[in-house]
Amino acid sequence: MINISPNFTPISGIIGGILLGLGAALLLLAQGRIAGISGILSGLYSTKLSEWFWRLSFLIGIPIGAFLFMQVELAPLNIQISNNKLLLISSGLLVGIGTVLGSGCTSGHGICGIARLSKRSIVSTLIYMGVAILVVYIIRHLL
């Protein structure tokens, strides 16, 4: 059965999502580019200075925005990831390889791609969501 967590935050969720969407919308309408973070980040592996310029200027904004919201107490005060270095390295590997091979992640496929009604993005999102849910189920409820 499904138990709803008391940590459910629909309002900050929706507003946060709108902010996120506005950032992606601005990048699309002003620069004609998709705000797919994996694509923008992996694209730094390029020798063109013009590529570095636009990618870095966008990417640097992300921690700046998060930091600003942290200063006005609109962000989590702290986060916990993991002490398990092997887990950190292997999940980083899987995310790095998977997003490049699959041409996208939650922002690229999940938001921008679905908004464009891209069949590739819809398929990708269904797969990575389903797999992630399965992985969490196995770790938290089977092992």
Add this chain to the structure above:
Amino acid sequence: MKYILNLSINLISGILFGSGLALSKMINPDKVLSFLDLFGQWDPSLMFVMLGALIVMFIATYLSKRMAAPFCASTFNLPNKKLIDLRLIVGAILFGIGWGLIGLCPGPAIASLIYLKTDSFIFFVSMFISMGIMKGILSMQK
């Protein structure tokens, strides 16, 4: 002058994106894992984040199709692949496994660097290096 305009716009886009990640708490992998934990204490918040973002992006996509060019660039630079191929599927599977293991994907990984935590850096570096290796492998296939 054009550089300053582009720099500002890109920066503002990133700031909006990052602030959205912070406000929605998607920057916190526990929040994401609680969404993926469908059969545990389920936190539907991520769904609401996607909903908010999708509403905005549906509108933006609609507008973009009626524009000859973006406001500050000469052309739209959009992906044009249509085929649902093995790379897409295997990539999604691998990404899903990694995401399910840790609750971080590229955007929150970058944003979470603000907490100056070692685990955040380790994940980010591992992810970034793997991206480079994968890009290298794929470019050799051509």
